[in-house]
Amino acid sequence: MFAAATGWLEKCAADIDALNVFPVPDGDTGTNMLLTMRSSLEEASRTTDSSGASEVAQAMARGALIGARGNSGVILSQIWNGLAQGIEGKKTITGSDLVNGLLQASKVAYKGLSNPVEGTILTVMREAAEAAKAHADSSGDDVVSVLEVTVNAAKESVANTPSLLPVLMEAGVVDAGGEGLYIIFEGALHYLKGEVEQLKLRKPWLVASSVPLAAKAPQMVGVAAMPEVPYGYCTNFVIKGQGLDPDKLREKLAKRGQSVIVIGNDSAVRVHIHTLDPGEIMHYVVSQGTLHEINIRNMDEQYRDFLRMQKERMPEVDIAIVAVVVGEGLSGVFTSLGTTAIVPGGQTMNPSTKDLLQAVEAVPSEKVVILPNNKNIVLTAGQVQSLTKKTVKVVPAKTIPQGVAALLAFDYEADLETNVQNMEAAISAVKSIEVTRAIRSTRLGGFDIKKKQAIGFLDGDLVAVSDKPEDALSEVLARLNLDEAEVITIYSGADTTPADTEQLGALVREKYPKLQVEVIQGGQSHYNYIVSVE
């Protein structure tokens, strides 16, 4: 059963690693728990078939104690230790035995830490055990149903960890250790229910935070947000000897460091401590017995590794881009080209300064470029600069084609100033054509325009009037010198039928065979066609 759980955990160990955000900057919780589980299993596999549940649990606890890695592994080993105590003497276990085991596991796990923190694996263990007890008290003794309740409670508890632990909230993740524990329970449940196929073919679904993600990326978790000193040495070792006293040792060590975990019995004690002076710790404990499996790691390095790993997993959002776009297709174009946030809006639906400000505040970056993509939004966008602490630059794209050109010119490598320059230069290199229908009859720019006639704009100037939008577009294209052009992109509006669009595309291709013509369902309102010529 626990072999199945370990296999289940293995499938997502890397994902759990990625979740790791303090309080302990190990960055490898999933791996640590997996290795601890493996060590448990090795020990358990030495028991014989005739061994009862109690013996197996004790063997697992032994294996975990010896093989515990990292903070989470150590706590996990305490959980097995408690479980073994809770079911001591039982050959087979009932639902209520399991409940006893889980309650004891929770108790022992809390006891192992000098300063238990809620919102971690401890909370998940405790809440799962409590739910299991409530279920067994009310609805009976079936092991599977007790475990099922345990799994569900663990899942809920995991999802809730960010509301208990501010660093998790800040980082927008759930507690990694709690997640690991939930996965182990779930794997065991799958096995008990005989869902072998599931174990083999599927991958665990990680629980996501039930708390809305704070709009901050993990790499922005600052030193100030951490509940403990993030430097010093992560020190781990095992003391072997006679007449050891884990409780007394824990008390002594608590004064000499942080994140102190001391577990074990009178002959072997495992210690995990964060300290500025590992020498002092070693000097003290060597008088207690012989030292084994000594592992001292510099947490500054761990922290740097952690940040680097987080950064590698995240899209690079040193500079975020906020764009004002309307239409599903156009939004897709902008998103696929790396826009961080889209504010819906455009012609006749100008977003407010507040809308833009909210988007700017929400993106996980201190530097933000706004692409207004409409001449009536450029000024509004400019207002945002004085309302936020973030550095905001408005690249004055007045049309969708200009916005796309600017976006393509964005360089992840370059700084904000260079990017703004490049993007502004790109804007001037593209021609924008917009075709819409006149909302009233008028006389403008030498044209007599009747209501509902199609009118074509070239870079904002009215240059063509026709009954059909397609004809108006052809007229505008005809005014351009396309010798230097290479790419024509046609974005069709929400009111334009795909058939009309296709026909237009074919026509343009035929007329300008040397050009690369691309037709995209932009889905914008108001404009039948928006066209870029580059």
Next chain:
Amino acid sequence: MAVKIVTDSLGDLPSGVAKELGITVVPLNVHFGTQTFRDGIDLTAERFYEKLASSKILPTTTVPPSSVFVGTYDKLAEETDEIVVITFSHKLGASYATAVEAKGLMKRKCRLEVVDSRWAAMAQGLIVIAAAKAAQGGAKLDEVVGLTRRNIPRADVRMVFDTLEYLSRGGRIGKAHTFLSSVLRVNPVLGIRDGEVYPFAREHSRTKAIDYLYHFATGFSRIEGMAVEDATTPDEADALAKRLGSKFPEVTIYRTKVGPVVGAHVGPHVLAVSVLGDKR
């Protein structure tokens, strides 16, 4: 005895250059289904792209077993007592690991050093050429290795794609996966950074993308070598090489082909510029 230089065929070295400089190229294998070809030996670049266009199955590539490296080492060890092996980036395939493994299996006694170039294509090729020239000039193993290691951060490459499909299917897309989803048809410009494929820019038109390559190359000074590679568009590459040639009349510009193994991962229509020099 002169140091002998060995590399793998991912370096896209022109065969004439390899011969002239005495470089031994270990070919990788290209597989079309059950058919296997040795890169550059049984399959030229031209023939490969023809097959790529007509074949229904996508080609795959493999690094030859260590025995092939061992055979190469032992043969060279008959004529020299110092060998330097320069492989493509270990993050892109197993050449480096296999070359190192083979070192332990050599029968003949010979000093041998394997260096991970951290590049591929002619960015690797230019490093290999520099090493071979040093070896010809009488440099000993340690000097050649030292020079090679100094040259690694001085090399760079950019490639213009018109599709990332091959790179994506072959599983070598690295961080350029962020460029995969574009709704618009754009020309991605990729390169290699820290040994992995890395996205650098997207250009709406091919001409602009080629301009990007030009400006990339002109951003270097003290240039020791430059290469322009094409897969299926020799005219474009010729024009770019000519343009760069008039900017850098004193620099040797190798005008080569993206070989079959690289081609299997990047697809047709790729255009690449590699430079060995100092970035301004």
